[in-house]
Amino acid sequence: xxxxxxxxxxxxxxxxxxxxxxxxxxxxxxxxxxxxxxxxxxxxxxxxxxxxxxxxxxxxxxxxxxxxxxxxxxxxxxxxxxxxxxxxxxxxxxxxxxxxxxxxxxxxxxxxxxxxxxxxxxxxxxxxxxxxxxxxxxx
Amino acid sequence: xxxxxxxxxxxxxxxxxxxxxxxxxxxxxxxxxxxxxxxxxxxxxxxxxxxxxxxxxxxxxxxxxxxxxxxxxxxxxxxxxxxxxxxxxxxxxxxxxxxxxxxxxxxxxxxxxxxxxxxxxxxxxxxxxxxxxxxxxxx
DNA sequence: GCTTGACCTTCCCATGATGGGAACCCCACA
DNA sequence: TGTGGGGTTCCCATCATGGGAAGGTCAAGC
Numbered sequence: 298x299x300x301x302x303x304x305x306x307x308x309x310x311x312x313x314x315x316x317x318x319x320x321x322x323x324x325x326x327x328x329x330x331x332x333x334x335x336x337x338x339x340x341x342x343x344x345x346x347x348x349x350x351x352x353x354x355x356x357x358x359x360x361x362x363x364x365x366x367x368x369x370x371x372x373x374x375x376x377x378x379x380x381x382x383x384x385x386x387x388x389x390x391x392x393x394x395x396x397x398x399x400x401x402x403x404x405x406x407x408x409x410x411x412x413x414x415x416x417x418x419x420x421x422x423x424x425x426x427x428x429x430x431x432x433x434x435x436x
Numbered sequence: 437x438x439x440x441x442x443x444x445x446x447x448x449x450x451x452x453x454x455x456x457x458x459x460x461x462x463x464x465x466x467x468x469x470x471x472x473x474x475x476x477x478x479x480x481x482x483x484x485x486x487x488x489x490x491x492x493x494x495x496x497x498x499x500x501x502x503x504x505x506x507x508x509x510x511x512x513x514x515x516x517x518x519x520x521x522x523x524x525x526x527x528x529x530x531x532x533x534x535x536x537x538x539x540x541x542x543x544x545x546x547x548x549x550x551x552x553x554x555x556x557x558x559x560x561x562x563x564x565x566x567x568x569x570x571x572x573x574x575x
Numbered sequence: 576g577c578t579t580g581a582c583c584t585t586c587c588c589a590t591g592a593t594g595g596g597a598a599c600c601c602c603a604c605a
Numbered sequence: 606t607g608t609g610g611g612g613t614t615c616c617c618a619t620c621a622t623g624g625g626a627a628g629g630t631c632a633a634g635c
Binding site for chain 4 (some may be wrong): 452455458474475492
């Protein structure tokens with residue numbers, strides 16, 4: 298069981314040292330053992346958890362979800378139903394955000410297409426911002 | 437020229453009073469005239485600008501973009517090319533963010549489909565978080 | 576005139592996730 | 606023994622927004 302410093306833990310887990318300390322401060326991970334010099338050192342399990350968190354973050358999970366996923370991950374007796382529920386809830390949230398962004402970009406794209414983009418001041422984009430025009434999906 | 441208080445300005449513009457003060461503090465809008473009681477009062481032009489900002493925010497523009505758009509909007513001699521450039525840059529940013537979210541939700545959706553979601557502990561979702569699996573687009 | 580309630584003011588704090596940097600301590604190596 | 610590269614804590618910044626406290630002000634009803 299090799300013990301590593303925070304910078305080494307950061308390198309192997311892909312989580313910055315800054316974030317590792319932060320995760321500890323909000324109780325997402327347990328406080329690791331300290332040396333006599335008060336340096337943190339991390340064991341295999343801790344490194345594993347950090348990598349887990351890293352991948353969950355890459356999938357856009359927030360800390361509350363990650364907290365629950367970590368709990369389920371540690372529990373060998375867990376039911377996969379809970380994991381699936383968290384994942385599907387998150388999928389719905391991601392899809393909603395993506396749809397909102399897409400709607401914005403579509404609206405703006407259509408406006409930009411109708412904008413000459415030359416020396417003339419006329420511009421449907423500014424006109425749309427100017428007047429309380431119809432909702433976005435009307436374009 | 438009717439002058440209104442901040443709460444009335446909030447109601448007609450759709451921007452909260454809190455945000456109106458904030459926009460003023462960061463110099464996004466000019467400081468309005470004050471009454472003897474130091475109450476802010478807003479004229480037609482100010483209300484118009486607030487509504488403009490509101491709609492720009494609805495399209496996802498950040499404050500720096502809005503600052504520039506407001507400048508172009510006030511300038512009757514502006515060229516539409518600058519407006520279009522800002523808009524298209526923003527469209528690209530929105531599309532990129534939307535694509536990132538969609539990629540996450542796709543990955544997670546596929547994993548969830550392969551998860552029984554019953555009493556059994558086996559779960560591809562946790563397995564994916566557990567091991568440094570292939571990148572998301574491999575699913 | 577006085578109370579009451581609704582409004583205004585400024586100031587501080589919080590979010591979520593992350594980075595930057597200061598000030599200070601510690602260790603290994605030449 | 607100096608130097609460089611760790612480690613530690615603490616504060617501040619982001620982006621846009623909301624909550625709330627403490628205190629001043631106004632208008633309406635009695």
